Amino acid sequence: MQPxxxxxxxxxxxxxxxxxxxxxxxxxxxxxxxxxxMAQFDDEISGAFFMRAVFRFNSDFAGDIRQIHDGFxxxxxxxxxTWELHDSTEPMRVLLMVSKYDHCLADLLYRHQKGELxxxxxxxxxxxxxxxxxxxxxxxxxIYLPVTRETKAQQEAELLRIxxxxxxxxxxxxxxxQILSDDLCQQLSGRAINIHHSFLPGFKGAKPYHQAFDRGxxxxxxxxxxxTSDLDEGPIIEQEVQRVDHNYxxxxxxxxxxxxxxxxxxxxxxxxxxxxxFLNHDKTVIFx
Numbered sequence: 067m068q069p070x071x072x073x074x075x076x077x078x079x080x081x082x083x084x085x086x087x088x089x090x091x092x093x094x095x096x097x098x099x100x101x102x103x104m105a106q107f108d109d110e111i112s113g114a115f116f117m118r119a120v121f122r123f124n125s126d127f128a129g130d131i132r133q134i135h136d137g138f139x140x141x142x143x144x145x146x147x148t149w150e151l152h153d154s155t156e157p158m159r160v161l162l163m164v165s166k167y168d169h170c171l172a173d174l175l176y177r178h179q180k181g182e183l184x185x186x187x188x189x190x191x192x193x194x195x196x197x198x199x200x201x202x203x204x205x206x207x208x209i210y211l212p213v214t215r216e217t218k219a220q221q222e223a224e225l226l227r228i229x230x231x232x233x234x235x236x237x238x239x240x241x242x243x244q245i246l247s248d249d250l251c252q253q254l255s256g257r258a259i260n261i262h263h264s265f266l267p268g269f270k271g272a273k274p275y276h277q278a279f280d281r282g283x284x285x286x287x288x289x290x291x292x293x294t295s296d297l298d299e300g301p302i303i304e305q306e307v308q309r310v311d312h313n314y315x316x317x318x319x320x321x322x323x324x325x326x327x328x329x330x331x332x333x334x335x336x337x338x339x340x341x342x343x344f345l346n347h348d349k350t351v352i353f354x
Contacts, residue, residue, distance in 0.1 A: 073102070073122050073154045074131060075341045076138075080147040082108050082115040089141050090117065097134055098127030105353035109346060116344045118353045120154065150341070158339050160185040161234040163242035166196045170240035170261060173328035174335065175204055183332070184339050188232035191225060193244055213244050222250045229254075238335055239293065241327070248295035256345055258293040259303065259338060261331040263323055275319040286310050286319060288326035290334030292345070301350045303334035303343060 080086065087106060094101060103120035123129030135151050142149050164171045171190070177183045190201040193213045201208035209228060211221045229237065237258040251258070263269075264287040269277040278286070287307040294300035306326040310319060337343050337352055344351040 071122055071125075073120055074134075075152045075154050076117075076119050076121070077150045077152075077341055077344065078115075078117040078142075078147050079149075079344055080115055080145045082110075082113050083145065086115055086117065086145055089145065090119065093138060093141050094119070094121050094134075097137065098124050098129050099134070100124050107351050107353075109351070112347065114346060116346070116351045116353075118342065118344075152341050154184075154340070157184045157186040158235050159188050159233055160236045160238060160335075160339075161188045161229060161232060162190045163237060163239045164190060164192045164194075164197050165241060165243040166194050167241040167243075168197055168200060169324045170328055170331050171197060171200060173332055174238070174240060175200070177332055179204075183336055185236075185335075188234045189228060191228065193221075193242070218247065222247055226250070226253055236335075236338060237293075238331070240331065245297060246293060251293050251295045254293060256292060259290055259331070259334050260293050260298070260300070261288060261290045261327050261334075262298045263287065263327065264289040264305065273316075275323055276316045279314070279316040279319055282312065283319075284310060286322045286326055288323065288330040290330045292350075301345055301348055303337060303350055303352065304330045306330040306333075 078090065091101060099121045101119050101121045104118070106115070106117040108115050131153070138151070162171060162174065174183065178185060178187065187206050189207040189209050190197070191209045191211055192198070193211055195210055198208045198210070211224060213221050235257060237254055239258065239260040241261065263274050265274065265278050265283055265285070285307050287305060289302055290304045291298070291302045292300040306329045308322050308326055310322060314322070337354070342353050
């Protein structure tokens with residue numbers, strides 16, 4: 067039994083049809099729940115329906131969330147729902163992966179320290195030792211997994227073992243500069259977020275900001291997305307962009323890039339932690 071103000075989140079996706087909202091809201095109301103926030107989206111192209119609701123038990127009702135969960139199974143089966151029920155006060159268990167760049171890691175640690183990100187950091191994993199002092203200052207377990215062509219499969223298997231051992235729910239690649247194998251991407255599908263620069267046009271390979279300078283770009287951008295086997299082409303969660311001009315040197319573009327990357331990644335992580343993101347084939351539905 068939980069206090070009356072204890073908030074819960076229910077996420078639902080199913081084929082679009084009549085009566086879904088009525089069934090969900092009536093069920094919660096009949097079980098002494100008050101809905102404080104609700105959003106829905108009907109994708110007319112795919113025929114899919116998405117819904118997110120935040121609710122709590124009424125102050126005069128002795129609610130049992132386990133009974134809510136078990137009883138909702140019948141409603142879910144009737145509408146062929148894929149659904150999740152979460153206690154919004156429980157921090158999600160998150161593993162951070164880094165290489166040498168520290169700006170995304172520093173930003174996530176700061177926001178976590180300030181209470182902006184409801185998560186429990188299970189470990190920081192890196193293929194380099196550069197950011198170990200940062201992890202140790204925060205009292206976070208640091209795991210060094212150097213990767214070579216010969217050890218890649220072995221280290222990815224070790225990473226999956228760590229994810230399982232720590233009961234990690236989300237993996238965040240905070241500028242982890244290694245391409246994950248197709249198998250690892252499939253294992254982490256829907257629970258791994260990556261950040262990368264996104265220019266118009268796109269620049270691949272070494273020193274993308276210097277390439278951008280050479281081409282005289284007018285926009286600097288960053289994209290946070292779920293990891294898939296298609297490099298940097300997973301379902302997009304958040305994007306940030308900032309206008310630049312001819313006055314910007316390559317180093318100034320790099321600095322702008324750092325800003326856009328940290329903002330896009332932190333927003334994407336926050337949306338995921340708050341159970342606001344739904345996968346919709348190669349896209350996402352996000353209730354902000």
